[in-house]
Amino acid sequence: AQTVTQSQPEMSVQEAETVTLSCTYDTSESDYYLFWYKQPPSRQMILVIRQEAYKQQNATENRFSVNFQKAAKSFSLKISDSQLGDAAMYFCAYKIPGNQFYFGTGTSLTVIP
């Protein structure tokens, strides 16, 4: 069974500082994809960043980057220069090609001015 675990229900960060959100997953597949989604109070899930498991290079999107450790089945999200607009629920997700997405339980990020 595919499972995604986010062990930090809540995190906080000072504005302009850096924060790392943790995610681990369990799979026996070798070909899969990992995603981080953000869900602000508006409720819409927004894609933050994605990573192909076959790529060793960590994905980066502006202030967002991941630390993908395939052997450890770990996929953490680093947010640099945190902004007030980054405050939201963050969900880690996993999928294998042609299959459904599996989501973690989320981490609520608070950005302190």
Place this chain on the structure above:
Amino acid sequence: DAGVTQSPTHLIKTRGQQVTLRCSPKSGHDTVSWYQQALGQGPQFIFQYYEEEERQRGNFPDRFSGHQFPNYSSELNVNALLLGDSALYLCASSLLEGRNSPLHFGNGTRLTVT
């Protein structure tokens, strides 16, 4: 370019009633998936539709059914509503053949069962 649209935004129903939720996918997308998100939880997969057929299904009872129309829009139907069906229902569209095609979500329908 319109994204995923869902209607209605909010809905209040009584236990035992039936409800229909609607979704229009992002332009160019051919696959629609439905997710249930209970308060404080991550989205749980209900089912996925492609070419008007249910392609995959999560661990949800038969009370949950769906449909996809030729224009790729979709409906989620829930019969015999239970209090536990109260949740945010998210529709997401994607491309089936896109190996790492991300899900594009709508704003969801908040269903409250009393």
